[in-house]
Amino acid sequence: SLLNRQNGLCAICLGPSGERALAADHDHITGQPRALLCLMCNTMLGMAQDNPNRLRDGAVYLEQFSGLYP
Numbered sequence: 857s858l859l860n861r862q863n864g865l866c867a868i869c870l871g872p873s874g875e876r877a878l879a880a881d882h883d884h885i886t887g888q889p890r891a892l893l894c895l896m897c898n899t900m901l902g903m904a905q906d907n908p909n910r911l912r913d914g915a916v917y918l919e920q921f922s923g924l925y926p
Contacts, residue, residue: 858892867891868900 858880865872867881871894878892884906893901904910 858889862892866894866897868893868897 859878862878864878866878867890873894876895878894879898881890881893881898881901882888883890900911904914
């Protein structure tokens with residue numbers, strides 16, 4: 857049902873899964889399922905240890921030191 861609800865797209869980047877299936881993401885503390893994610897987005901959350909502050913700080917860093925985003 858998540859796949860249908862998300863129209864087959866990653867819940868974060870809204871991209872298609874590509875050749876790999878979307879991964880079922882879950883809260884590592886409660887074990888509760890959250891959404892389906894592509895490999896890149898699922899890996900991003902895992903590497904950030906599900907810490908939203910680390911992800912926000914990373915976004916600020918990219919905005920300050922990257923020419924990609926004004």
